[in-house]
Amino acid sequence: MPELPEVETTTCGIRPHIAGQRIRKVIIRHKQLRWPIPSDLAQQLERRTVLGVTRRGKYILLLFKHGTAILHLGMSGHLRVVSAETPARKHDHVDILFANDCLLRFNDPRRFGALLWTGLDYQQHTLLKNLGVEPLTTAFSGRYLFAAARSRKVPIKSLVMDARVVVGVGNIYANEALFAAAIHPLLPACALTLIQAQQLVAAIKKILRGAIKAGGTTLSDFLQADGKPGYFRHLLVVYGRAGQPCVNCNNFVQVIRLAQRSTFFCQHCQVNL
DNA sequence: AATCGCGCCTGACGGC
DNA sequence: TGCCGTCAGGCGCGAT
Numbered sequence: 001m002p003e004l005p006e007v008e009t010t011t012c013g014i015r016p017h018i019a020g021q022r023i024r025k026v027i028i029r030h031k032q033l034r035w036p037i038p039s040d041l042a043q044q045l046e047r048r049t050v051l052g053v054t055r056r057g058k059y060i061l062l063l064f065k066h067g068t069a070i071l072h073l074g075m076s077g078h079l080r081v082v083s084a085e086t087p088a089r090k091h092d093h094v095d096i097l098f099a100n101d102c103l104l105r106f107n108d109p110r111r112f113g114a115l116l117w118t119g120l121d122y123q124q125h126t127l128l129k130n131l132g133v134e135p136l137t138t139a140f141s142g143r144y145l146f147a148a149a150r151s152r153k154v155p156i157k158s159l160v161m162d163a164r165v166v167v168g169v170g171n172i173y174a175n176e177a178l179f180a181a182a183i184h185p186l187l188p189a190c191a192l193t194l195i196q197a198q199q200l201v202a203a204i205k206k207i208l209r210g211a212i213k214a215g216g217t218t219l220s221d222f223l224q225a226d227g228k229p230g231y232f233r234h235l236l237v238v239y240g241r242a243g244q245p246c247v248n249c250n251n252f253v254q255v256i257r258l259a260q261r262s263t264f265f266c267q268h269c270q271v272n273l
Numbered sequence: 274a275a276t277c278g279c280g281c282c283t284g285a286c287g288g289c
Numbered sequence: 290t291g292c293c294g295t296c297a298g299g300c301g302c303g304a305t
Contacts, residue, residue, distance in 0.1 A: 110282045
């Protein structure tokens, strides 16, 4: 999916168009996403006003007086704001039409995304209540990561991709951050030193901020709310570069499989195993 | 409690 | 040209 920078880019991109706007109509063309879209969703949303648009981890939240719509982009989803008369294309599963003639359109070819509703405090929702800290807050510190890692034997890459520890770090940015911090992805989490934890946290923050600034990373499907791709792809230094020279030392970038995910690193620069 | 691997989907690509 | 296997930004779930 879209990792945190793509979700943040989308959240900020749609907010000015829909916050404070009243929903006129909800069209659901394909309700079978990762979970079925609740049958009463259109009824919950129509004639209601969006009070705010926010994000928790990779979940986009549309806030209403009487509840919250919870949207996840999955692996291949994107949200766009288009004009009301724009014809629907393939994989345009949901349209939310606003009184100001803005159309919020959810497209997701692989349908790993989700659109759910909760009438309660969204923070208590099953999908959100066990999420870890936000990576761009002061709560995500070297000491925090060090403490979370001490009791864990999983590779450090798996730990930083564990949403119960820190949200939003997906495969691309985990690879990039570990390279930037010169830490081998297979290093057991419990072997991480405090200094390394501090370096890794700093690298994650720097990379996520840089990716948000660039509008995210587009490999194939992701688009910003205005339809433009993200440009961070050009700034990736290890992800997808197997066999190419390391930007640091010119040795070849390696690729291995770790937890079914492609894992890129430089054997020379990330030696601390 | 922690860890592992599966599967939900479509589509792009490479080898034969 | 087409068929087949593999891979792709995520993540909850059941088995161990």
